[in-house]
Amino acid sequence: MTKRDLPSFDAKDLKAYSDSESVERVWRRLEANLDANSSTWRPRRVGWSVALAAATFGAGLWVGRHSEGPELEVQPQLSAEPTQAAGRAPTHPAIVAPQDVEGKLIEDQLLPTHPQPVPGRRRGNSPADNPRTPDESESEGVDVVATAPSDGVLDALPSAEPVVVEVPAEPPQWQRLANGGEYEAALFDLAQAGGFETVLGGANAEQLMLLADIARATGQRQRAMTALRRVVSDFPSDPVAPLAAWSLGRALEKAGDREGASAAFAAYRSLSPQGDFAEDALVRQLKTAVQRREREVAQELAAQYSTDFPQGRRRDEVARWVAMLASMAEASEVDAGVPEVAFPPLEEELQAFDGDPE
Amino acid sequence: MGQPALRLIPPAPPSGARAKRDTTASEVALPSDAELVAEVLDGRGSAFELLYRRHVAFALGLAARLQGNASDVEDLVHDAFLRAHAQLRGLRDPAAFRSWLGSIVVSQVRMRLRKTRLLRVLGLASGSGVELDSLASPAASPEVRAELAQIYALMRVMPADERIAWTLRNVEHHRLEEVAQLTSCSLATAKRRILRAQRFLREHFVSSGSQDPRSDEGDGEHD
Numbered sequence: 001m002t003k004r005d006l007p008s009f010d011a012k013d014l015k016a017y018s019d020s021e022s023v024e025r026v027w028r029r030l031e032a033n034l035d036a037n038s039s040t041w042r043p044r045r046v047g048w049s050v051a052l053a054a055a056t057f058g059a060g061l062w063v064g065r066h067s068e069g070p071e072l073e074v075q076p077q078l079s080a081e082p083t084q085a086a087g088r089a090p091t092h093p094a095i096v097a098p099q100d101v102e103g104k105l106i107e108d109q110l111l112p113t114h115p116q117p118v119p120g121r122r123r124g125n126s127p128a129d130n131p132r133t134p135d136e137s138e139s140e141g142v143d144v145v146a147t148a149p150s151d152g153v154l155d156a157l158p159s160a161e162p163v164v165v166e167v168p169a170e171p172p173q174w175q176r177l178a179n180g181g182e183y184e185a186a187l188f189d190l191a192q193a194g195g196f197e198t199v200l201g202g203a204n205a206e207q208l209m210l211l212a213d214i215a216r217a218t219g220q221r222q223r224a225m226t227a228l229r230r231v232v233s234d235f236p237s238d239p240v241a242p243l244a245a246w247s248l249g250r251a252l253e254k255a256g257d258r259e260g261a262s263a264a265f266a267a268y269r270s271l272s273p274q275g276d277f278a279e280d281a282l283v284r285q286l287k288t289a290v291q292r293r294e295r296e297v298a299q300e301l302a303a304q305y306s307t308d309f310p311q312g313r314r315r316d317e318v319a320r321w322v323a324m325l326a327s328m329a330e331a332s333e334v335d336a337g338v339p340e341v342a343f344p345p346l347e348e349e350l351q352a353f354d355g356d357p358e
Numbered sequence: 359m360g361q362p363a364l365r366l367i368p369p370a371p372p373s374g375a376r377a378k379r380d381t382t383a384s385e386v387a388l389p390s391d392a393e394l395v396a397e398v399l400d401g402r403g404s405a406f407e408l409l410y411r412r413h414v415a416f417a418l419g420l421a422a423r424l425q426g427n428a429s430d431v432e433d434l435v436h437d438a439f440l441r442a443h444a445q446l447r448g449l450r451d452p453a454a455f456r457s458w459l460g461s462i463v464v465s466q467v468r469m470r471l472r473k474t475r476l477l478r479v480l481g482l483a484s485g486s487g488v489e490l491d492s493l494a495s496p497a498a499s500p501e502v503r504a505e506l507a508q509i510y511a512l513m514r515v516m517p518a519d520e521r522i523a524w525t526l527r528n529v530e531h532h533r534l535e536e537v538a539q540l541t542s543c544s545l546a547t548a549k550r551r552i553l554r555a556q557r558f559l560r561e562h563f564v565s566s567g568s569q570d571p572r573s574d575e576g577d578g579e580h581d
Contacts, residue, residue, distance in 0.1 A: 005560070006509070006528070006556070006559055006560060006563055007502075007505045007509070008528060008531075009502065009505075009506065009528075009529055011531075012495060012497065012498075013494060013495055013497075013498040013499075013502045013506070014419070014423065014493065014494065014495055014498075014529070015419070015422070015491070015492060015493060015494060015495050015496075016415070016419065016495065017414075017415045017416075017418035017419040017422060022418060022432055023411070023414050023415070023418075025432060026414065026418075026432050026435055026436050026439075027407070027410060027411075027414075029436050030410065030436055030439050030440060031407075033436075033440055034403060034406065034440070034443060170495055170496050170497050179415040179416065179419075180416065180419075181416065181456065209411075213412075240411070243407070243408060243411070247389075250389070275404065276402070276403055276404025276407070277402075277404050280402070313401070
């Protein structure tokens with residue numbers, strides 16, 4: 001055993017936290033709290049935080065002076081083999097480690113064939129090497145690093161039958177990088193993994209949203225929209241599908257594809273009729289219909305708005321558009337079949353009505 | 359805590375360092391952090407869900423690695439987002455939402471670590487241990503897992519501030535300036551904390567073999 005410089009850890013060695021179950025669980029709680037009156041919890045939490053901070057500050061000072069030796073008491077799971085990770089299956093079965101199609105690995109693949117010295121193991125360490133905890137380092141340090149199997153564990157295994165170890169599917173490297181905000185590196189890794197389109201073909205909803213992020217961050221609008229379309233069309237029941245539809249609508253709107261945008265906003269309303277974006281989606285559809293001179297469609301959407309959002313935030317805006325529709329109707333009565341250029345002020349007026357920061 | 363105008367952690371595009379390129383990318387409609395923050399402040403609460411989904415993995419990972427386990431990490435991240443939502447109006451640089459959220463997570467982890475130590479000292483709790491499965495990727499080699507386990511076990515006895523600073527620098531790989539901002543202290547203080555932690559860990563970290571040293575203290579940033 002030797003002492004040496006401290007190790008550094010690569011991102012690929014660290015667990016990625018894109019478990020959609022956790023994400024959804026936290027969001028449900030968060031959403032419930034946000035929906036509640038925020039004033040009921042804010043003062044309470046602040047008061048509690050101040051009290052806790054004061055208590056822990058004083059205690060922290062005391063602890064800092066009195067805790068000397070490393071308390072290397074480690075929970076039993078530290079001594080467990082990687083089999084302990086078996087229970088952490090990802091929500092999306094499509095997320096599988098590239099080397100682990102069936103979600104299983106033979107232990108021989110995971111661990112050295114022959115027992116090897118375990119780095120960091122403290123057995124045999126002289127007390128002089130660990131002046132702060134001469135006793136604990138001997139008794140507890142071993143357990144701390146016993147993630148590799150102990151000799152006894154391997155000896156106890158039947159030698160003829162390989163032990164199958166469940167290994168949780170690990171997100172691919174590009175996904176880990178994208179989750180960390182390293183989109184260019186993720187794009188590079190995607191190229192290594194067969195290319196954007198290849199990965200997109202086998203991606204689940206969560207991965208498609210990340211692919212859209214990557215494409216957007218690297219200026220690839222079409223790819224971003226393709227990924228979003230895939231979410232809406234292939235994973236309509238996934239929780240992220242409404243968001244994908246909404247994002248797609250905005251993307252198409254800004255790209256000038258009004259018809260596509262309107263369809264995407266309609267998809268959002270269909271996927272999440274009571275969603276927080278439903279009102280905006282409906283108004284954007286209405287706006288598109290007015291811009292396209294689709295009076296009947298616009299009238300239907302305006303009526304829908306009145307029904308769904310009688311007290312909506314954008315009702316004044318909708319009322320102006322309804323007025324605009326009426327003027328369009330009058331104009332068309334005077335001169336049926338008027339081309340779009342017959343309404344030069346319309347676009348300007350719509351711009352004035354549109355409160356969006358575009 | 360004030361709302362520092364952090365712009366250090368690579369932000370989710372199209373914010374932060376990618377602002378210039380995002381002038382083009384803005385045509386691709388996924389809204390930037392700054393846009394979403396503006397929408398939340400404008401009363402469109404649903405924009406907050408986009409912010410949440412964009413940054414929750416970062417927050418969960420940061421909290422788990424700072425704590426050394428996944429115990430209550432969901433609670434912590436939930437509280438961090440809740441706090442971020444409540445204080446969003448005080449955020450000076452909306453494009454730096456990610457960094458700002460990170461500083462909230464760091465602050466909450468620090469409080470939790472101190473509280474845990476206090477309860478442990480008072481004999482009121484056994485304290486949260488190190489959960490290797492919460493830290494290491496299943497794909498990590500046994501050697502790396504062993505190193506992680508030992509480092510985190512040693513860090514349990516370190517003061518919370520030193521532990522957090524060292525983790526941000528050596529596990530999360532933030533620059534020193536980032537560590538200082540995330541922990542709301544001066545650069546000099548951040549350096550001191552990292553160095554103290556580094557000395558302690560070097561004094562006690564033991565490994566077999568003579569692998570290549572991979573110290574980061576020699577990178578000159580600590581001095």
